[in-house]
Amino acid sequence: MSPRSFQADDLASSLELDGSEHVDEPDQLIAGRFEILRRLGHGAFAVVYEAMDRDLDRRVALKLFTSFAPNELATALREARAMARLNHHNVLAVHDVGRHGDTPFLAIEYAETDLQRWLSAAPRDADEILRLFSEAGTGLAAAHAAGLVHHDFKPANVMLRADRSVAVGDFGLARHLDTLDSLAPLAPEGPVGDGLGVVDSGLALGDAKVAVGTLRYIAPERLLGRSGDDRSDQFSFCVALWEALAAQPPFAGADAQRRYDSIAAGPAGTPRGRAHVVRALRRGLAVEPEDRFETMDALLWALAPANSGKFGVLSAEAPVGSWLRRSVRPSVTAAMLGAVFLAAVGLSREAPALDVVITPTAVLTANAAIDHARELIEAGEFAQTVPVLMTAMPVVRETDTEAQREYLAQIEALGDQLVSADAPTQASLFYAAGLNLAQDLGADPTSLTDKRATAMAKYRRRQRDAERP
Numbered sequence: 227m228s229p230r231s232f233q234a235d236d237l238a239s240s241l242e243l244d245g246s247e248h249v250d251e252p253d254q255l256i257a258g259r260f261e262i263l264r265r266l267g268h269g270a271f272a273v274v275y276e277a278m279d280r281d282l283d284r285r286v287a288l289k290l291f292t293s294f295a296p297n298e299l300a301t302a303l304r305e306a307r308a309m310a311r312l313n314h315h316n317v318l319a320v321h322d323v324g325r326h327g328d329t330p331f332l333a334i335e336y337a338e339t340d341l342q343r344w345l346s347a348a349p350r351d352a353d354e355i356l357r358l359f360s361e362a363g364t365g366l367a368a369a370h371a372a373g374l375v376h377h378d379f380k381p382a383n384v385m386l387r388a389d390r391s392v393a394v395g396d397f398g399l400a401r402h403l404d405t406l407d408s409l410a411p412l413a414p415e416g417p418v419g420d421g422l423g424v425v426d427s428g429l430a431l432g433d434a435k436v437a438v439g440t441l442r443y444i445a446p447e448r449l450l451g452r453s454g455d456d457r458s459d460q461f462s463f464c465v466a467l468w469e470a471l472a473a474q475p476p477f478a479g480a481d482a483q484r485r486y487d488s489i490a491a492g493p494a495g496t497p498r499g500r501a502h503v504v505r506a507l508r509r510g511l512a513v514e515p516e517d518r519f520e521t522m523d524a525l526l527w528a529l530a531p532a533n534s535g536k537f538g539v540l541s542a543e544a545p546v547g548s549w550l551r552r553s554v555r556p557s558v559t560a561a562m563l564g565a566v567f568l569a570a571v572g573l574s575r576e577a578p579a580l581d582v583v584i585t586p587t588a589v590l591t592a593n594a595a596i597d598h599a600r601e602l603i604e605a606g607e608f609a610q611t612v613p614v615l616m617t618a619m620p621v622v623r624e625t626d627t628e629a630q631r632e633y634l635a636q637i638e639a640l641g642d643q644l645v646s647a648d649a650p651t652q653a654s655l656f657y658a659a660g661l662n663l664a665q666d667l668g669a670d671p672t673s674l675t676d677k678r679a680t681a682m683a684k685y686r687r688r689q690r691d692a693e694r695p
Contacts, residue, residue, distance in 0.1 A: 255280075256326045260288050260333060276336065279321070285336040286321055290329050306332055309397045311689070312372050316365030318385055318395035334395060337385035344386050345470055352471055352498040358384075358392050359467045360526060365394040366463060367522040370456040371654065373686055377454060379462040380443045381470070441482070442475060446489045446513050449482045457515040460522055464510030471497035476511065489513055503529055520671075523655055524662035527619050588624035595621065596636050603640065608649040611640070611656075619659055627667065634663050638674060645681055650688070654681040 254262045260277040266287065267274050277288040303323055310320035319335035341358060344350070362384045366376065374397040376383075385393050443465045445458035468476045476493030479485035488494075493511050497504055506528035512518045519525040595618035599611045615637075622633045641656035657678035664671045 256288060256290075256331065257324050259322075260286065260331075262288070277333070279333065282321075287334045287336045289332045289334060290326065291331065292329065303330060308372065308374060308689075309369070311692075312369060312374070312397075314365060314368040315391065316361050316393050317369060317397065318393040335385070335393065337387050337393070339386050340382050341384040341386055341392060342381035345381055350470070355467070355470045356499065356503065356529065358386070358390075359463070359470065360529060361392045362394050363463055363522055363526050363529075365392075366456075366459055367526060369394070369397045370459070370522055371651065371682065371685065372689060375454070375456055376459050376462075377448075378440060378443075379459050379466065380440050381466050441480075441485060442477075444485065445515075446486050447515055449486045455515070456522060457518050460510050460518055460525055461512075461515075463522070463525070464507045468493055468495070468497055468507050468511065471499050471503070520661045520665065521658045523658040527616065527659060527662055530616055530620055586625065588621050589629060592618055592621045592625060592629075592633060596633065596640070599640055600643070603643045603647060603649075606647070608644060608647065608652045611644070611652050615640075615656060615659055619663070622663070623666075630663060630667055631669065634660055634667065634669060637663070638677070641674075641677060641681070645677070645684075650681040650684040654678050654685065657681060 256262065256277065259281050260279055263276045263278060263285075265273060265275050272289050272291045275288045275290070277286050278284075279286050306320055306323050309317065310323065313319075318337075320332055321335065322333035324331060324333075341362070344358075345355075362379075366379065369376065376394065376397050378396065379394070383395055385395055387393065443462040445454055445461035448454045448458060465476055472495035474495040476495060477485060477488040478494070479488045489511075490513055493508065497507065506519075506525060509528070510518050510525050519528065595614055599614045599618070602608070602611045602614065622630060625633070637656055637660045641653045641660065644650070644653035644656060657674050660674045661671050661678065663669075664674060
């Protein structure tokens, strides 16, 4: 069975589908508030305009959905409202959700360009690519923690702001809109509008069709007809980052069967960047979801050593002293440098014969970071514990196996402290870091898995309670 054909331009010429209002003139007012300035783009299910919010005097991207199934619309809009409440710097802000006549719309944070256009405009530095993708991944991780799955992550869905920060958009909407089979524009080799399509995978039972996002970035389990989860987003993220660093897509195939075969054969091309980045991407591109990272957070930690800016993560080029000054409080830094000094004195020929145990620098650094996180918890500064943890994890991995097992126990204990302090969001991140380390060590992950699930459930209950009127 071949993919159904549909020209997006046929839809873009008119929005009078399903009783929707016709919107094609500048200056038209939507919902009595949004003044249309110009059309930015269109896809199978929506047209996006630049508009001025007269009430708040700001520009927005106004997305009007032009074709929808009533049974899907309510759920999609509920998730849009959840996205609006997410309030994360790396998630595109949703300012309003409503209807214009019978046409539902979203008023979204406006950005001049997206990551796809930025990548296409000129050759880009590998470290800058990794920085921007890491920010986008942080947005994905935050959405996953809130129970939202994107299902159509790609560079065209990552907006680039004027301050060079990025934000991912359309969480949750793709999951519900991609179940529609009334319109099916297949986008096999690149983003075209919304890029959602319905393809015959040749793999599902019988003649069942499989709703997918952009085929170029789709996870293999979705080609098999499975619904997918946050690890499907992880796969799409790794496809996009591999493509950006290698200047070629890792997989080929214009239909689902060929695409699946290509994924099973392994990624093509050689990404620019350090070896640990390539290793992390290969794991994120595993065919089976269970062979990928446990969470998006875990993937980001695996990529983090090459990104020394935002969270002060130790890199190969960063002197230990400068990392200490950036990441650890002066009192802790002084104690650590004092220990290093004593070790150095013990090695000096002029020094008296002292019985000094020389502690590896990585152990000193990791100990200080763990201690600092513990002090932050005791001080009630829970939000500050996560950057400290992200700083600590690459250094922990430089220690020997016995030390890593000790740090694993300490990280789990810090997660327990955060739970006791009623900070389930941060606790879940500590447990996720522990899970990633446990997996590498071959340790039993059961306790960490259960504790993370409990912390996540508590976080989601709190969100639902906050949403109630």
